[in-house]
């Protein structure tokens with residue numbers, strides 16, 4: 361399928377354009393008592409349409425087997441779509457795979473792209489040559505990556521000797537060495553502990569802020585989406601179940617937010633707007649926990665209402681975890 365002509369100027373603005381994308385795998389399984397093998401078609405990606413502007417940050421989430429990695433493989437030119445169209449940075453990924461490789465950086469968290477027996481530093485030399493970076497440009501960039509990802513202690517160690525967290529930082533540096541315009545990460549934080557995850561996320565945010573790249577990532581850790589993405593796309597059985605801003609995703613599911621206020625003076629009861637209610641009053645009437653939901657009711661409105669009844673000493677706000685929201689979507693078979 362070709363993309364319609366009128367989309368060509370529009371395409372220049374887009375980092376990624378997937379139109380009615382589909383991918384089938386043919387699997388052959390043995391049949392009991394026969395030498396024949398049964399042919400079966402697995403539809404991994406069914407009908408995915410997605411447009412991502414340059415500079416966007418998108419979290420692509422879904423259950424195991426939902427079709428995320430298959431979609432990424434079609435975006436990066438590793439797999440040919442069964443039908444539908446895919447354009448990445450204005451290119452057709454399969455025939456233009458080599459060109460595209462210079463403009464995108466990819467990490468497959470489940471699979472290493474580094475040379476196992478070579479010191480990490482040598483992998484970067486090879487990659488630098490593949491991307492036609494000068495020695496100077498490569499060393500400058502590597503210095504920045506080594507500082508941001510804390511690679512200094514193990515640049516000269518063979519990859520096979522690195523811990524998972526060290527290797528993953530090494531993988532991210534490899535993907536970013538050539539300062540790609542589009543960064544595609546397939547489960548970049550898999551298996552990492554909280555501290556390593558946070559470090560990696562912090563660096564990805566910094567690098568994106570400096571270079572204004574487009575970020576597309578899959579993850580099972582909603583912390584990654586919360587910290588790195590503005591937009592969330594939920595995929596279920598190969599189709600897009602939700603696509604929108606992270607904020608409206610929370611709102612649309614109507615999950616309550618929680619405001620905790622500490623008052624200067626004890627008060628038994630606060631009168632609240634209708635979309636809010638008191639969950640608990642603690643510390644002898646000082647601390648009030650309030651649940652509220654809906655787009656109309658904002659924190660300032662709520663605070664104005666409270667402020668007319670008591671002086672507020674301190675407050676905190678907690679958002680519902682995206683993970684719980686995604687679970688709700690799965691339990692409804694992918695519908696909102």
Ligand SMILES: Nc1ncnc2c1ncn2[C@@H]1O[C@H](COP(=O)(O)OP(=O)(O)OP(=O)(O)O)[C@@H](O)[C@H]1O
Pocket residue numbers: 385386387402403404405422423424425426427428429430431
């Ligand atoms: N090479 C393959 N041959 C046959 N079937 C495959 C192949 N790769 C993936 N599949 C099937 O396609 C479907 C989608 O797989 P995919 O790896 O894209 O899912 P995913 O969303 O990345 O899952 P996960 O969260 O587990 O990584 C699954 O049913 C999977 O079993």
Ligand SMILES: [Mg+2]
Pocket residue numbers: 428429430546
């Ligand atoms: Mg996957």
